[in-house]
Amino acid sequence: MFKIINTMSLNVGAHLKAVRQMYSLSQRELAKRAGVTNGLISLIEQNRVSPSVSSLKKVLDGIPMGLADFFTLDLAGKPQVFFPRDELADIGSAQVELRLVGGRLAKRNMSILHERYAPGADTGEEMLTHAGEEGGVVVRGAIELSVGGDTRVLGPGDAFYFVSSLPHRFRNIGREECELVSASSPPTF
Amino acid sequence: MFKIINTMSLNVGAHLKAVRQMYSLSQRELAKRAGVTNGLISLIEQNRVSPSVSSLKKVLDGIPMGLADFFTLDLAGKPQVFFPRDELADIGSAQVELRLVGGRLAKRNMSILHERYAPGADTGEEMLTHAGEEGGVVVRGAIELSVGGDTRVLGPGDAFYFVSSLPHRFRNIGREECELVSASSPPTF
């Protein structure tokens, strides 16, 4: 006699199975690493039981994967990993091209941006200030960066990292386009 | 007779208590919203039981908070200082050049890396797995990226973003050097 535990959209079983298979582990192999029985893993994957947190942690330790990552992973369909150039969301303006990596991802820790500044382009009259941190690397051309009163010109290979609550501004004062890759955490976009 | 469930660094009880108090809820109030008994919440907070995932979900729904957020919750970001340009620490190998942005910063939310892969270079035989998320943009050349069983070749302007606990590997299968900028959160380096 079966009982299917349905906890709404919480499908720990299918989720665990998918993760286990991504690591090419059999139920018995994972059970051995995790210090539980293979039967338990079978029952969990069929959603015939809802594992205790401590059990689930033991199981995930055998993979290994943390609880946070486990519950962060997207259930419905595989999360998008690869983002072709054309699929990067363009959130920039006429003069500044900002391409956001992973715009479709519901949840993430960071914004990653591929930025292009036309000659003379900048991030605006007002200095920017917002929560979190940001950093990046200049790939091509040169950019003038002001942060908290300090101003520098960065060229290819140069990098930056600062607390975003300091007033900051980017300006391309050169004659050629400037290209850089940046990241912010928590996500700005 | 007491038994304290040893959950290593997994302290669901204290964690739940902290969250509940942030929302100014009593055990009974939360229990009512969550559809469980106040006694259960008491036992969980004392780590006298390790709740089943379904129970914990019910409890968190009463707050409301998702499982992922619950297990992710840890800290708050810390303000940092401006990062000078000449201080990219090289942490790579002979074939892979990894330049870390902000290597001196004691505490930060992200690692930002400027990476260069020589033709034929890769991240090693073993697939990489670690906590957190990572993403990046390819700037020059091409790189083969495998994540959780999926493999793609990415060229200039193409990007990626994934949960780092999925097994992953980078390989430059092309004839020219590949350059990319990546970020991970929390910091890998």
Added chain:
DNA sequence: TCATGGTGTTGATTATTTTAAACACTCTTG
């Protein structure tokens, strides 16, 4: 002083998870 209503805790019972061992199935090999 003694209610009243709030808090978190506890013991005994019920319900569920977890184990241990066996079962069924698919391969490969002799």
Added chain:
DNA sequence: CAAGAGTGTTTAAAATAATCAACACCATGA
């Protein structure tokens, strides 16, 4: 075909989680 090693599944017993109802404590106020 039979034996062996691999896979996932199942059942009955043991261990643990969750409930229900009572308990103890601390306020406030009649």
